[in-house]
Amino acid sequence: MTVADTKQNFFAQGNVYLPHIAVIEKIIEETPGVRTYHFNLKDEKLRKEFTFESGQFAQYSVLGTGEAPFCISSSPTRRDHLEFAVQKVGKVTNALNRLGVGAEIGFRGPYGNSFPLEALKGKNLVFVGGGIGLAPLRSLIWNVIDNRDIYNKVDIVYGARSPADLCFKYDLEAWDKDKTVNMVTAVDREAEGWKGKVGMVPKILEETAPSAKETVAIVCGPPIMIRFTFPVLEKLGFKPEQMLTTLEKRMKCGIGKCGRCNIGNLYVCRDGPVFSYAQIKDFVSSEY
Amino acid sequence: MANKKVSKKDIAGLLEQWSQQFAVLVPSKESGVAAMAEWDGKDTSFLDWYRNTVVPPKASFLPPMEEMFRFQKGEEGYNIEPPPKAERNQLIFGIRPCDARAMAILDMTFKQTLEDPYYLSKRNSAVLVGLGCTNPYESCFCTSMGTSPTESANVDLMLIDIGDEFLIEEVTEKGKELIAKTKGLKEAAKDDEAKATQSKKTAYDRVTRKLNTEGIKDKLLASFDDEGFWEKTAAKCIGCGICTLLCPTCYCFDISDEMVKQEGTRFRSWDSCSFPLYTKMPMENPRQEKWRRVRQKVCHKYEFYPMTFNVIACTGCGRCIRLCPVNWDITRVIESVPTKTEARK
Numbered sequence: 001m002t003v004a005d006t007k008q009n010f011f012a013q014g015n016v017y018l019p020h021i022a023v024i025e026k027i028i029e030e031t032p033g034v035r036t037y038h039f040n041l042k043d044e045k046l047r048k049e050f051t052f053e054s055g056q057f058a059q060y061s062v063l064g065t066g067e068a069p070f071c072i073s074s075s076p077t078r079r080d081h082l083e084f085a086v087q088k089v090g091k092v093t094n095a096l097n098r099l100g101v102g103a104e105i106g107f108r109g110p111y112g113n114s115f116p117l118e119a120l121k122g123k124n125l126v127f128v129g130g131g132i133g134l135a136p137l138r139s140l141i142w143n144v145i146d147n148r149d150i151y152n153k154v155d156i157v158y159g160a161r162s163p164a165d166l167c168f169k170y171d172l173e174a175w176d177k178d179k180t181v182n183m184v185t186a187v188d189r190e191a192e193g194w195k196g197k198v199g200m201v202p203k204i205l206e207e208t209a210p211s212a213k214e215t216v217a218i219v220c221g222p223p224i225m226i227r228f229t230f231p232v233l234e235k236l237g238f239k240p241e242q243m244l245t246t247l248e249k250r251m252k253c254g255i256g257k258c259g260r261c262n263i264g265n266l267y268v269c270r271d272g273p274v275f276s277y278a279q280i281k282d283f284v285s286s287e288y
Numbered sequence: 289m290a291n292k293k294v295s296k297k298d299i300a301g302l303l304e305q306w307s308q309q310f311a312v313l314v315p316s317k318e319s320g321v322a323a324m325a326e327w328d329g330k331d332t333s334f335l336d337w338y339r340n341t342v343v344p345p346k347a348s349f350l351p352p353m354e355e356m357f358r359f360q361k362g363e364e365g366y367n368i369e370p371p372p373k374a375e376r377n378q379l380i381f382g383i384r385p386c387d388a389r390a391m392a393i394l395d396m397t398f399k400q401t402l403e404d405p406y407y408l409s410k411r412n413s414a415v416l417v418g419l420g421c422t423n424p425y426e427s428c429f430c431t432s433m434g435t436s437p438t439e440s441a442n443v444d445l446m447l448i449d450i451g452d453e454f455l456i457e458e459v460t461e462k463g464k465e466l467i468a469k470t471k472g473l474k475e476a477a478k479d480d481e482a483k484a485t486q487s488k489k490t491a492y493d494r495v496t497r498k499l500n501t502e503g504i505k506d507k508l509l510a511s512f513d514d515e516g517f518w519e520k521t522a523a524k525c526i527g528c529g530i531c532t533l534l535c536p537t538c539y540c541f542d543i544s545d546e547m548v549k550q551e552g553t554r555f556r557s558w559d560s561c562s563f564p565l566y567t568k569m570p571m572e573n574p575r576q577e578k579w580r581r582v583r584q585k586v587c588h589k590y591e592f593y594p595m596t597f598n599v600i601a602c603t604g605c606g607r608c609i610r611l612c613p614v615n616w617d618i619t620r621v622i623e624s625v626p627t628k629t630e631a632r633k
Contacts, residue, residue, distance in 0.1 A: 255401060
């Protein structure tokens with residue numbers, strides 16, 4: 001994996017824990033409970049200087065309520081604003097849900113490693129996503145599409161519980177129309193008017209049966225989906241080094257100090273969030 | 289150059305001199321609980337009662353609760369202000385070698401990757417004056433953990449009890465400079481050095497508890513999925529978190545906000561892997577069961593920290609043994625980890 005570049009920092013007042021102020025510019029209701037926020041850093045100079053890579057995350061604050069980590073879900077190739085997407089499930093995400101366009105949030109980052117773009121060059125890519133787990137993948141998918149000729153075949157297998165739970169429908173449509181991408185969309189159970197595939201993501205992946213040759217699979221979704229996807233990939237001939245995932249854990253500091261996001265000796269914030277299955281397979285059975 | 293020495297009855301004078309320059313912290317009792325606290329300017333009775341503090345000296349660098357910044361919401365939006373820097377640097381008088389080693393272990397985490405400004409600003413400016421143990425507890429096992437009751441490796445100055453006086457070992461440049469500026473010290477004689485050597489040997493021999501940690505990292509790795517072992521190990525633990533909160537090498541913290549009207553504070557506070565909330569996410573918790581939390585505590589110290597920093601994150605201070613309400617004993621746990629062949633069965 002790309003190791004986090006410690007020189008690349010955008011500390012507020014020289015202190016890694018101090019957030020910058022960012023302004024929400026647009027809110028998209030993805031599904032009932034899931035929203036995408038478009039935002040920009042308030043400081044103009046910083047807005048220009050700020051860089052990140054696909055796969056990195058940041059810490060977002062609703063000041064007075066708290067802070068939570070989410071990936072940057074937009075692509076660094078599309079920089080007129082930044083995006084993150086969250087499901088309304090906890091204290092911070094509920095507070096976010098009460099904010100409107102123009103509201104100020106705290107932002108610090110980017111943190112963590114990123115998808116290994118160099119290693120993906122010339123490879124076939126299989127994206128496997130479930131629910132809101134598409135958020136970190138879409139940063140890379142758009143990155144790949146915007147540099148389409150340096151990658152080989154692209155498959156996207158994406159599923160959600162029901163048609164209403166599919167996130168980023170505008171992306172799904174765009175990728176479906178894109179002739180350079182094989183887009184497979186599925187829902188868990190039959191639903192009225194649904195013409196796509198039906199079944200859990202690991203099963204749909206098995207049916208899609210992408211070749212493992214010169215291929216890297218990039219998986220993100222609920223932990224249970226991730227756990228069931230690895231064995232399917234192994235069955236399709238993928239080696240642990242050919243399977244990447246990006247993980248989510250409860251985090252506080254984002255920089256490998258506060259302790260809680262470890263899987264074995266690896267901290268999701270410091271050593272991830274992007275891991276190969278080879279890195280985490282010793283612990284993943286019982287720690288994730 | 290010969291070492292200096294100081295008479296025990298002159299310690300107050302020594303601390304008074306150092307108080308001119310530093311916030312001097314000494315072993316103190318608050319509501320009966322021993323912790324490092326700012327010296328009151330006269331009391332040196334700790335020289336009689338002090339064996340080790342209940343609250344480890346890490347609390348002076350990573351306080352149980354610490355302000356990270358303040359914020360105000362005004363018409364122009366939010367304004368964020370870091371907390372003011374402490375006026376005076378800290379001098380910790382009387383830190384035990386086990387706890388000084390623990391500070392070196394904590395430094396690794398707070399220095400790595402992105403530096404922690406709150407911890408390091410206090411840590412880098414502090415002076416550690418060690419005080420060799422003469423009377424270790426039965427629960428102490430520092431001599432098995434790469435240190436000893438009189439080890440000077442992780443302090444700036446080390447004081448060794450030689451009867452009515454302390455021999456002063458000048459360990460770092462910082463320590464040497466301080467001694468050069470300190471008045472009223474005597475030159476140690478050859479006889480004093482001999483007494484110090486004897487004092488160190490006596491203290492060393494008094495640490496009777498031993499722990500064999502050979503191969504422990506690999507044994508734990510092989511036993512990670514041995515649920516039966518971990519359930520047995522965790523059986524009597526009541527999850528109070530004392531063994532972690534008061535561990536000198538534990539550093540986990542939580543971050544929270546408080547806001548009244550338009551003004552608020554973000555602060556951090558000690559947290560513990562013993563608590564289910566520590567890893568709880570809205571949809572699930574990877575360590576809902578107690579045995580997973582106990583496993584994390586043991587493996588973090590004896591397997592994960594060695595994997596990352598090549599050092600066991602335990603100094604044998606014995607607090608987790610002394611303070612545990614149900615007599616959970618880390619040394620027995622480490623001794624009972626199955627060997628590789630057993631774990632494979």
